[in-house]
Amino acid sequence: MRGAGWAAAAALLLGTMGCFSAGRHVEEQIAAGSTGKKTASAVQVDEQPGTVYYEIFVRSFYDSNGDGIGDLNGVTAKLDYLKELGVGGIWLMPINPSPSYHGYDVTDYYGVNKDYGTLGDMQKLLGEAHKRGIKVIMDLVLNHTSSEHPWFKAALTDPNSKYRSWYHIEQKDAQVPSDGAVGGDPWHPHGSEKYLGVFWEGMPDLNLDEPAVRGELIRIGSFWLEQGVDGFRMDAAKHIYGDFASTIDTDAVKARNLKWWQDFRAGISGTKKNAYIIGEVWDSPAVIAPYLDKAFDSAFNFDAAKKLLAGAAQEQNPDIAFTLQRIYDMYDKSSGGAFLDAPFLSNHDQNRTMSELDGSVDHAKMAAALLLTLPGNPFIYYGEELGMKGMKPDESIRAPFPWYRTAGGGEGQTSWETDLYNPTPDKVSAEAEEADPNSLLARYKQLLAWRSQLPVLRDGTIADFEQGNPAVAAYYRVTKAERMLVVHNLSGQKQTVDLTQAFEAGRGAAAIVRATDDGASLKSGSLKLPPYGTALVQ
Structure with missing residues (x-):
């Protein structure tokens, strides 16, 4: 709001x-x-129009060329499905080249994953989405690169490389904090040296104290805005300087994180002043609030997600309005009134909503009704509108979207991963639910139509x-x-x-x-x- x-x-x-x-x-x-x-x-x-966004894992969505892997042309082919559903925006999980299936370890920030298509395909998607009044934001992963990125390879192999200072590289026996912010020792050995990678060894952290890094990341953001992207979802936003458990909650680290994101916002504003930026700050509202000060427009409301799911599952009033009013007071003071809330039920890092609700369609409809009658920009994870199930590990919560009512599907059905949690496409699929006026999909369309009307x-x-x-x-x-x-x-x-x-x-x-x-x-x-x-x- x-x-x-x-x-x-x-x-x-x-x-x-x-x-x-x-x-x-x-x-x-x-x-x-x-x-x-x-x-x-x-x-x-609040007089700021809200928009419902739909999160898409491109690999799992729709396959336009028959290789079993979803692609950008597949998303373009299904824009009418999204328009009919009633969403006004889509969030694309990482589309840059990467050695991993998920894409959160980037090897080329200016490129498109060859499994997904080309830059031309991305431009086509943007154009067709905008024709339908659908905004497009993309994941931007700026905390770290892939260990396969040319910058990192040069930094490790050549002590004189200009990229040496782009990462955190120390001698193996250097005395540095070893309490990783997400658990374990974040330093990874390489010969007589070691490098910092908070999430894992394949994701070395960038050094945002290096001015050349900051300038390059702003150029990357501007590049994608020039292609027509409407904004970004910022991955791991509080970990730019939040590397260690012992320091992540200190005022100094929080201030450095905020200053970077304010600099990024200011840096891209000349390319697209009204770019929508939403941050992944998986923390309490008190930690989130400062990021809404000239940095992010929104941050995902993890606290609200817990309350919505618990209320639906337990059939008890989650008292969401009182909770949100208190959060909004805090956000309003931090942002000067310039923020939009971003409620959701689940995302690509969490067990799917239907699994959390033990398969109850009634509870899933109730959770959707709560979500889609709240202020701001609600986010729907792909397949949530069908009641797809999925539990960790991550591959199982990012499984192929079921388009058809028959096993194996038909044209466009992705198959890169075996879906262990949704064995009944005759009941849980777009085709089956579009034919059922009482389906979960029908309820989502009804609620989204209300927001539009x-x-x-x-x-x-x-x-x-x-x-x-x-x-x-x-x-x-x-x-x-x-x-x-x-x-x-x-x-x-x-x-x-x-x-x-x-x-x-x-x-x-x-x-x-x-x-x-x-x-x-x-x-x-x-x-x-x-x-x-x-x-x-x-």
């Missing part, structure tokens, strides 16, 4: 048709709540509505012009929710404007919701 400031926002809300509590001052409304939760008229207002659901901020039923989650979505109440029944039983205090007296009877199920009804302020149902009320 982007904050607009409490005072101005509250004044606008109180002065618009449909204000929450006409005639009461904002301070009185805040003070009236014993829990410390803000009322809908005392929240910051209702600006308050897409662009607004959030405010809590306390209703006392632990099986129900309810919150307002608010813009300057309007507000809407979102109500979820997380349980398998019918629930009745008293909404008589949700709207001010004299405004007129509230009405259901959208519902996931025909069984939802509203009469005399009493909302009845069928099991696992969601309703939007105004």
Whole structure:
């Protein structure tokens, strides 16, 4: 979300048709709540349009040339599927050349992985996506390169190479910290020397204290923006200087990390001022907040993801609005109001949502309803809309997308990896679910259509509505012009929710404007919701 400031926002809300509590001052409304939760008229207002992004592992998505490996032309071929789904942006996991299947160890920052195609194919994808109103961001891995990168090979083999200072290389007996930030000793031996690679020996860390490295990385970002990319997802963002467990949480390391990302943002701004940058800062909101100060537009909301999945699995109100309001206060102060939240359920580093929910389609629909009625830029991991399962190791959570209802699939089906967790494409596949009006895919399309049709659901901020039923989650979505109440029944039983205090007296009877199920009804302020149902009320 982007904050607009409490005072101005509250004044606008109180002065618009449909204000929450006409005639009461904002301070009185805040003070009236014993829990410390803000009322809908005392929240910051977000007029920044949100966009739903879809994360794609290109290798697993769609194969355009019959080699079993997904490619960029395959993504282009399926842009209409994504458009019909309702997403407004895609995030491509690494597309640069790499010796690894996943691509997070880059050997050429200016190239395209030959398995995926060519730079021309990437430009074609960008053009076709933009024709459909779909933005494209790409993974940019700047903390480290591949050990096969020409820079690193030169640095190791030639002590006089200009690339020597681009990495952290020490004598084997040098006394250096050995407590790696992600576990183990991050130093890897090479003859009489050793080099730093926090994640593993195949990913040597770049030295961002070297001005030539900083300049080169900014040139790389500018290059891809010139090709038409709309922004970047920044991998391992807090590890630029966060190499050791003993120092990663110090103010000095955090400040150096932030300064680099601010420099990067400033460096690419001349190429595309409005480039969208989202960082992977897998940490608490307190750690994330500083990165939103002239560095990132967004950071993934890992805390919210846990709460959403737990709420859906346990059929208990996750109290997400109260949590987000507190986080947004922190982010607003750090960013000066210039941030967008990025909620999600799972990604390529985590067990898949459907596995976390023990295969329950009802719970998966509920998790989707929670996610897609939140502010900001929600992210959907490819196959999540089908209910794909997957558990670590990583290959099993990045398995081929099932396009067809028959085993083995058909044209375009990727096959680079055996899928151990989704043996029933007759039930879990795009083809099967497109034919089923009650499928998880159908629910995702419904929810995404709501976001497209209702600006308050897409662009607004959030405010809590306390209703006392632990099986129900309810919150307002608010813009300057309007507000809407979102109500979820997380349980398998019918629930009745008293909404008589949700709207001010004299405004007129509230009405259901959208519902996931025909069984939802509203009469005399009493909302009845069928099991696992969601309703939007105004």
